[in-house]
Amino acid sequence: MKRGWGVTLLLTVLGCLAMFGPSTLGQAGEIQATDTVLSGVPTPKTEDIAAKGDPGAELYGTANDITLADSKKGLTVADLANQVGQNKIAINFVWTLVCGFLVMFMQAGFAIVETGLIRAKNANHTMMMNFMVYGLGLFAYWVCGFAIQMGGSAPIANLGGVYPLNQEFVLNLFGKPWPLFGMKGFFLSGATYDIGVLVLFLFQMVFMDTTTTIVTGSCAERWKYSAFCISTILLGALIYPLFGNWAWGCGWLSQLGVNFGLGHGYADFAGSGVVHAVGGLTGLAVAMQIGPRIGKYNRDGSPNVIPGHDLSYVLLGCFILAFGWFGFNPGSTLGASGNGCLRIGSIAVNTMLAGCTGSFAALLYMWIRYGKPDASMAGNGLLAGLVAITAPSGFVNTLSAAIIGWVAGILVCLGVEFFDRVAKVDDPVGAISVHGLNGLWGVLSVGLFADGRSNYGGSWNGVPGSVTGLFYGDAGQLAAQLIGIATLVGIVFSLSFVGNWIVDIIVGQRVGAKVELAGLDIPEMGALCYPDFQLKAGDFGGASAGVAVPSLAK
Template sequence: MTHAAASLPGANVFFLLMGAILVLAMHAGFAFLELGTVRRRSQVNALVKILSDFGISTIVYFFIGFHIAYGISFFGNVASLTDHGHGFEMVRFFFLLTFAAAVPAIISGGIAERARFVPQLLATAFLVGLVYPLYEGIVWNGNFGIQAWFSQVFGAPFHDFAGSVVVHAMGGWMALVAVWLLGPRRGRYGKDGSIHPMPPSNIPFLALGSWILIIGWFGFNVMSAQRLEAVQGLVALNSLMALVGGMLTALALGRGDPGFAHNGALAGLVAICAGSDVVQPIGALVIGGIAGAIFVYLFTLVQHRLRLDDVLGVWPLHGVCGVWGGIAVGIFGLRVLGGAGGVSFGAQCAGTLLGVLIALLGSAIVYGAIRRFIGIRLDPEAEFMGPDLAIHHVGAYPEADIERA
């Protein structure tokens, strides 16, 4: 991901602004995907969480995170802020903020229906303000000389064009820690080993969320070039091929299950982010297809064998498919497989592993401290009532609640 302003600064500002708006729209996709997957008594909470997390992310990324990642702050007067490039860095902040805010949106789906509201916002502040930008700066700004070291040791730096690891794997592995510390929803698993189904409340909303994410993803990937002259049609085609590969594979392996089909498309898109600018379109189709299979297999494994109540399957979808996307660059990006070259399998493995370790350690510290000193789970009565009424004092269908009362 490049950040140098081009010779046509006004055009680049407008271009990147359109990308920021597309990725901002993806947060509506996160909201409706969660809304459609959780039970009816948690739908309002899903909507409010995503919006509130975005607000907190904006504040901490503006004052802390963007400076940690790129060494840039916005404390000067207006003349100094707009002196060069029509305020390119300001719109670049907006664009990269939408990436950063995707991390708590991902986590939200894993911990749905039983997390306390304010402690989760506090976790968002620390993760987006401190943990995420630490790794973001390493990968996309060359901080601490780690990318230079990768180049020296492996012959190429770690390549993550649009965030398979920087955004998605980070969010997914952070969510894994939070899900484990929270424990399952009440009644999800019986003491006798039984598993009690908690089916999605609204498949149309789930599908709507997936479609909004799919559309916004082309801004996420294509506009990660950040300059008009750097845009590649290859990125758009690879994104398309990967989403279709993920969707068709998940559709087949999931035997027509709509949840697998719609999330399979997202799995393919997660996996192609890192290498969308260097892999051949057939390679993108394979990457997406493998990601779809990963999601179907691991979602079932996590829910039924590991008994981790990851409500939306965000660890398989974002965490593991993001890891696969990072590693896949070192395979399908090679010239021998039709890729653009300039990548290294060793660097891709090392860079991906570093991201996973930072995500796990950072999430363990943040959520571990919050659980110990504040508490992160709703009390049994509030959880039984549902977070909509317990936290927000209104349900998604208030007329029906009144009639039942």
């Protein structure tokens, strides 16, 4: 029955279009005639629904449900057009919000992955860092971060335009415009108290939160909590939003195509660079400053394994993160209706594939190299694949996604070995390799693998056509991606390093040796995570696998 009403309505409207033709439909007189026809569309009687109900879902969802501007006039073309517009925006709002909720849930995944990979004596401290990045980051982002990042990003058609976000600070240098930061949306006040802006804020906020939570992993087990708080606010208020603006807020990197003819400008679909590389590089900057944990390195510089305390936490957390990534990447279309948004299916499959091949590659690498299929590195391989596919997920085909994930799985193993043995930067959870290294790989892979088949409204970053990488004929896109990478390692790292250097001078970044040996839970947080357990302070042995590869114990 329901289908019957729908078909009747559709045929009636199509009949109108055929009678009057699209070229003349816009004229006022003929719209009146169409309104007349529409008013005759048969609909189920409300008395019938009142008497019998609608257990078969046959009577709801008809012309009865279209909001009428004037009930006396009945259904008009204007009502129909407005309802279509409202439905599009509603679909996109719901899609973006639900995807944002999924990304928010990734915080739980990060929290238990990181907590599982550190020792039990620091579990409360690590969990509380992951918990409070949400509050601290959100506050900083609401105050100024969002405005700096997205304050000049209008229009965004999928969310109704978000027109209040219309002011960008632009520096004119060397004959070119350099958009540097947004200037609308501080405290979400004034005209930015706008439903579209608020949806965009929620979605962007949870992305920023992901960045801040990456740093807590690389600095776990020796980071002073007060320093963590200040550092997180700094990252959420300034550093992340600046690069976010340059990439996503119509900033200078996104305009490399328009201003310098480099492909479609820096393209980062869901944030391998904006989110993960920024987090990973900030993690590197802070981890270098605070130094390795006591006992991580011997006097001759050889590393020791410091195993985590709960491998089941680690793998469960990885699954939660993989689930949340379906909000991260497909949600970055900012809609499910209009402007190529139906590619969400392709993006979701790419996401799934890259995570799969990433974990597979890491597992095989560890098995072949060390004789055992290391569980924590398989988990990190999954995350590495997901991180790497984040930027290209909207621009590549499934074969490329599988290759990108596979390379990421190998890269994360090599990265962990490099930072552990060569650079001697202590990263308890492998965050620098997972997010930093593979974030950069993801950015690069857009410039290589983008197949030129995506179409998000006919252009990207103001350049007509589809994003196309080197392997499909556009070397300019690769150049744009390389400029993005140079900016990440050059500017973002420097800002993070200097900012945290100042934090170190003011409050000190590292806890004292006694606190570190005793475990941070009591001295820093005032409570143990596991008060009923007997903890072994300073115990570096154990049978379970840490993120450090097994042979590092030798």
